[in-house]
Amino acid sequence: MSINHIVTPLDSAVLDSKDQYVFYHKKVDFALKELITSVQFNKLCTEQEMTYFKQYCDLLLYSIEAMRVKYMYDDEDNMKVDLTNSGFPNYLEFRYLYNDLSLRDNYLNKLKDVSELQEEFLTQLMHKKEPVRRDKLFQAASIVYYTSVEQKYIFNRFVQGKITQAEAGSQAEYMVSWSFYDVALNRPFICFMYFNYDGKNPESIKEELYDTLKNVADRKMPLDTMAYGIDRRLKDVKPKHIKRIDLGPFHNIFAKDENILTHSILESIAKKEVPLESYALSFKVDEVLSGSEFKEGGYFSKQTLQKWSDIIKQNYVFAPHRIIQLLYNKNPEIMNKLAKPPFQVADLKMK
Template sequence: MSINQIVTPLDSAVLETKEQYKVYFKIVTHAFEELVKSIADKRLCSEIEANFVKQYCELITYSLEAFRIKYLYDDEEKMRIDLTESGFPNYLEFRYLYNDLELRQQHIGKLPKVEELKQEFLDTLLKNKRPIPERRLQQAASIIYYSSVERQYIFKRFVQGKIVELGNNAEAPYLISWAFYDVTHNRPFICFMYFDLYKEKLEAYRQRIYQVLEQTADRNMDLDMMAYAIDKRLPKLLPKKIRKIDLGPLHNVFAKDELIVTHTVLEAIIKKTLDLSAFAVSLRMDETVSTGDFAEGNFFSKQYLQVWAPTKVSTYLLAPHRVIQVFYDNIPEALHELTQEPIEISALKLQNGA
């Protein structure tokens, strides 16, 4: 494990109350739903890429719901939110979640039987007219958590997508996608690579491709470095275009980074200009394409590698209408640096008591 993959609890803050949990999960889930919708509606990606983005984001929102169930009534453990430019749960939370589910049966065996708990709840509410004790609510939430959450739907540090064949792209007839949760930035990233094969059948090379991607492209790095690493390790693969999507940071009341967008949101919330539910999402897309190739090595071990064009960077900011107004009033110069005008998305309305 490299030093960049080491994370500690000191890198995060905690959510202390149930009210904080409710608000946080509603903001993050709503933000992801709006992000996926906008990527498709605004055609920030191709249709097939947008479909893959939707699938990866569904894994993230599923994981968030698992976090919500896990921590809602747990008075002993608190969920950690990343302190750096993220706004998302610390990577440790995903790892703990995955480890929990590996020990599912052991945890369930220590909890009361479902029917016994149901009967006790009915007696307490209907016969005794008393509220359910917190301890019992915590046990009920744990039963739901361990019995309903499926490990295969949790967003892992590296998520491998399948290779698909493109019928209308002769130069790059294959597309592969993958996603990862970068442990340095504590944010999810999604990548796409369009490629061809040189004197090799896909089935014979498929597992090798998956193996190399997980070894060389499982963390955030400059796209030209990622492209070269993949190209170097896969001599029979001819990559033609690689795209990396950075989903975040998420700017909201729980974020603690030094970004100007986050500070503008926080200041407006403090001044009551914006509601507690105000948020914005940054989105960045890096793309590079092959412009040719060059030979590396000697006559007996020659390998042709791709020549990559300078990385094209596109930056976007998504936020509700009122938040965008605050940005134009306070940080117009930051908005001018975006690839296009801020993208308006639906606001989140929090009811009393969240």
């Protein structure tokens, strides 16, 4: 099926042709790399945050590339892209990858020897003058997938970063980062928490801290609720500043949600006002800061907790120049409320 005739259900799109795989993966890879460059250039993260932001995005890119290799020639399974408010692969695709790679050795033992497969390819191409059969291409892709993809680099539902000394000028002495893929929204989030610690070395409470983040900060919720949950569980940790970045939605031909920006782009693609490759990426930053403190609990179990500021919400959009013009023309009420004017990124050119 041609990429010009993509038909999808309401909640997810099944990529069921080589053209669609190439098109989708090229688009996501290009948009995320443009995003990384632009976030750094426009200083939406500090230098320290940017280091971790790149690492989490690299895990995401690595996982999506692994999906491309795994599914390209597979006639039985097809990759699903979430359409509800995401444009990114469905969370289950990451879970399948992770679980599948746990059985790597079992699959490798069943695959043909590389030299034997190479000989078959040469016979088919050079002697029979015929294209290589799809099932043989799938075998070759499987060898590449199971011998080169590392399970530890797959973007999981929750990815924990390390505790580090916060850079000069920060709200607190230490910083910890983490990332999660929200199961309901099918979008990646990246978080940073700046905190003080009453003890000598925060490494002594890292297991408790990591466990807390994994249990109470692994999905989208009001940021002050997340901050309170973290603060309440960690008696010796004093959170001072929490920052959460929401990557998405990714507005493109594969995202048929009710988002106004997505709808505007799809409408223009349908009218051939903009090319099929057109895209935009929403990017949201929520932050809370602690002010004074208060005590909670009974006489024998009082705990000092932080009072949090109102949530500081900043919405941004990244898009090529033509799409920025289009969105201003169609949705000025949204574009004029952004924290900053839209950030221009490069056009994707498909040959």
